[in-house]
Amino acid sequence: MKKLSDREIEDIYNFVKSFHEKFLEKSGVILPSLRKSGKFTKSALTLVFLAKDYPKTRIVSKKEITEFIRKYYPDTNDVQDARHLGMQKGWYIASGTRGNGIDDLGYGEYKLVSLEEPHPNFKLHRKEIVGELNWDEIKSKYDFRCASCGSKEGEPNFRYPGTTTKLTQGHMDPNKPLTKDNTIPQCEKCNRPDRNYWIYDRKGRVIKVADPSAVAKSDESVKWKIYKMLYNDYRGKNPNDE
Ligand SMILES: [Zn+2]
Numbered sequence: 324m325k326k327l328s329d330r331e332i333e334d335i336y337n338f339v340k341s342f343h344e345k346f347l348e349k350s351g352v353i354l355p356s357l358r359k360s361g362k363f364t365k366s367a368l369t370l371v372f373l374a375k376d377y378p379k380t381r382i383v384s385k386k387e388i389t390e391f392i393r394k395y396y397p398d399t400n401d402v403q404d405a406r407h408l409g410m411q412k413g414w415y416i417a418s419g420t421r422g423n424g425i426d427d428l429g430y431g432e433y434k435l436v437s438l439e440e441p442h443p444n445f446k447l448h449r450k451e452i453v454g455e456l457n458w459d460e461i462k463s464k465y466d467f468r469c470a471s472c473g474s475k476e477g478e479p480n481f482r483y484p485g486t487t488t489k490l491t492q493g494h495m496d497p498n499k500p501l502t503k504d505n506t507i508p509q510c511e512k513c514n515r516p517d518r519n520y521w522i523y524d525r526k527g528r529v530i531k532v533a534d535p536s537a538v539a540k541s542d543e544s545v546k547w548k549i550y551k552m553l554y555n556d557y558r559g560k561n562p563n564d565e
Contacts, residue, residue, distance in 0.1 A: 326394045327371070332363060335371045342438035350441040352413035365392055366412075369404035373416060373435040385431040401536060403519055405433040410498045413445035445500055462490055462508050469510035470527030476508075483512055496522045497533045 327335075336357050343354045355366035372391050373380060389402045409416035415437045419428035428434060467476040467490065474480045474488040492501055493509030497519040507527050509518075520537035521529040532538070538549055 327375075329363075332368070332371050333357070335374055336367060338377070339370060339374045339438060346439040347413070347441055350413065350445070352441045352445070353411075355408070355412070363395055365396060365399070365402065366404045366408065368392055368395060369402065370408055370414065373405065373408075373433060374438065377435065377438060380435045382428060382432050382434045384429075385433070388433070403516070403534070406534075407497070407519070409433075409442050410444070411494065411500055413441045413500065415440050415442045457503050458492065458506075461503065461506055465508050468508070469513055470507040470523075470525070471509055471513040472527075474510045474512075480510055480512055486512070493518070493523070493527075495524065498522075 340354060343352065348354070355364055355370060357363060357367045368391065369388055372388055373383065383405075385402060385405065388405055389399060392399045392402050392404075405416060406418060408414040409418060415435065417428055417434045417436050419430045419432040462476070468474065469488065469490060470493070472481050474482075476488050476490045478488055480486045480488045488510045490508040491511055491514045493507050493514045494501055495505050495507055499505050507523060507525060509527065513527070520532065520534045520540075522531040522533045524530045538546060541549070
């Protein structure tokens with residue numbers, strides 16, 4: 324796919340924005356900003372890419388999205404935004420990694436289903452989405468400290484003493500929306516993009532894998548052990564035979 328002109332991106336974004344205002348905002352679906360520091364954001368670019376030609380959207384692979392984003396951010400190698408737009412921000416984006424009724428989606432494939440309804444899993448949680456009030460409540464339960472490293476809001480970060488700690492809303496499970504029960508305070512240093520590979524407990528400790536692509540970054544010996552384990556678990560079943 325060729326690079327869209329800035330004008331085309333703005334037009335598609337504004338088109339999506341009009342649907343958001345009309346149908347989605349009331350359900351708590353979060354519209355990403357179009358620009359940050361003058362540059363298009365990855366999240367907005369992903370949404371625009373998925374919404375192109377709406378309602379005749381097509382199935383796109385994570386690879387295609389990544390290639391599109393690379394035209395604006397050449398160093399990008401793993402775009403998580405499509406998944407986050409669906410799971411965390413509430414957009415009705417079907418994904419091949421979880422069953423949501425679109426059978427022809429393969430692993431790592433996405434399709435924007437509707438701009439008039441939030442993601443079906445999101446609707447269930449929207450009332451619990453973290454607002455100003457309960458965010459302060461959550462932070463105070465943690466004595467205004469990062470759940471992972473303990474740095475205190477407004478004070479120097481433990482691991483980066485030159486910086487002042489600012490607490491951000493971290494997902495315990497990045498595949499679920501940011502509800503009260505799924506939020507821990509994390510400093511900006513701990514709440515980095517690569518954290519989304521993992522699921523955290525209430526104490527900010529990693530307890531599970533959230534994104535199977537974390538395995539691809541692992542050492543060969545670990546990958547082999549995982550392969551053996553899964554091979555035994557699934558009794559050697561070929562995943563392509565389904
Ligand atoms: Zn921290």
